[in-house]
Amino acid sequence: MAKNKTPDETGSVARDSNREKEHLALLVKLLATMTQADGKVLDVENSTAEAVLEGHRPDHNELIKQLYHATVKVQPARKRGNAINKLIAGLDIDQQLDVLRSLWAVAQSDGEIHASEKKLIFELMQTMADSKD
Secondary structure (H helix, E strand, O other), rough: OOOOOOOOHHHHHHHHHHHHHHHHHHHHHHHHHHHHHHOHHHHHHHHHHHHHHOOOOOHHHHHHHHHHHHHHHHHHOOOOHHHHHHHHHOOHHHHHHHHHHHHHHHHHHHOOOOOHHHHHHHHHHHHOOOOOO
């Protein structure tokens, strides 16, 4: 017999769903930023970003990949503003670690960690640290 959800449980489920969507949108944007960080977007970086995204919403893999590639095409390189910082600050620690692991995977996928890629990761780490104070 299915249990009816109370309004509080329903609100909690909706908040969790929205948080997961925000996490995924942020991850797409940051992965696109990372692939652009060294001034060239390589196939291996795109493949790594796609692999990272596949595990997040298996039921929407193709749509998420299309969103990622569209973001790479239209997003100016190294554009990260206060809205991104607020989203990063709103992630829980597990989501923040997931973002860092994902970005690191893309950064090292071409066999070289570029200074601009390290800088992006360290800036994000600082934003995360500042958000926990």
